[in-house]
Amino acid sequence: MERHVLGISGGRDSAALAVLMRQSRPDLALEYFFTDTGKELPEVYDFLGRLEGFLGAPIQRLNPDRDFDFWLREYNNFLPSPRTRWCTRQLKLRPFERWIRPDLDAGTTIFSYVAIRSDEPHREGLTATHPNLRVVLPLRERGIDKKGVIDLLDAAGVGLPDYYRWRSRSGCTFCFFQQxxxxxxxxxxxxxxxxxxxxxxxxxxxxxxxxxxxxxxxxxxxxxxxxxxxxxxxxxxxxxxxxxxxxxxxxxxxxxxxxxxxxxxxxxxxxxxx
Structure with missing residues (x-):
């Protein structure tokens, strides 16, 4: 048994990867997912709707079992930071792991497609912590860089999320990585x-x-x-x-x-x- 999953962040790279896979591997029964913290920019939800229209398939929302306010209390009201990224761990990674863990443990091989471009040698894919999890980097494998990502989205009529007018990142509204x-x-x-x-x-x-x-x-x-x-x-x-x-x-x-x-x-x- 196999599953093929592709995470959508609300940003351009993962959207371009979804476009690429839809065009180049229509035979794959890809499952698209978005880990929704409940604190996303409204432009992100608009973009997800636009992307779903192109893909002709739903993007499944993975909601955390506990919200931001719960985890803030659990961490003694300390804000997440570059040194303590509890938001990523509890609101992004945890829901994904809960979603795929039963199938992994049952022996299903899960291929996770991750959007790392060819011009990002400093980035690595999510570490596969389970023997049945395989991480695949199609953008890097095909030599697709930042310009190639934008070209893919433009050619598909998807375009860029509107927040790129004023902000460089998707993710939570109050992401601590903002300038x-x-x-x-x-x-x-x-x-x-x-x-x-x-x-x-x-x-x-x-x-x-x-x-x-x-x-x-x-x-x-x-x-x-x-x-x-x-x-x-x-x-x-x-x-x-x-x-x-x-x-x-x-x-x-x-x-x-x-x-x-x-x-x-x-x-x-x-x-x-x-």
Missing amino acids: KIEWVNLMREHPKAFEEAKRYEKTALDHGSPFTWSDRESLDELADPTRVEQIEREHRARLDRLKARQRPNALRPAEPVDEVLFEEDGGGCLICHK
Whole structure:
């Protein structure tokens, strides 16, 4: 017995992988899934609907058995952080493992298709911790890079998620990997979500959490108009420096500098952001 599963994060790479597999391996009975934390951007849900229309198949929602608020209490109200990624472990990995574990233990071989591009040598697939789990990297195997991902989505008429206008990552609304300019953008695009993030942060700090959502700065401090102006000024300066360093290449159009800038910092959780 075999199963073939493909995780959709709400981002462009996993969507492009789904498009590729639908076009190149229509014979596979692929199961598409999305681990829904309940704290996703509304643009993510819109994009999932668009992708389902192309695939002609549902994307199964895997919901955690306990929500974000439960796990926040379990972790003594300490916010997740790059050093303590309990959100990924409890709200993303745990539901996936619960979904496939019975079949793995029953002897079914499960092939998990993961969206790692050919231009991401620093990334690795999810480690297969069960002998019946096989991780497959079709984008890397076929030499598909970032431009190839975008080409796949454009050609399929799926396009990109709308949040790429102002943010580089999918995943939770208040992902701690956001850059400061992205927190400013969240404040403007989704003010209610920003206020919710502030409330979580205040509760965490009141309980002694050493972490804030944004490194070494609370969202209250970040939202101060003077600070917002400074963040935007520094962001524009970085864009200008990148533009000045770009060299024209007639064989390959330069990608927008704002995309390069957003990805400069690296990091991120594979299962959330791909």
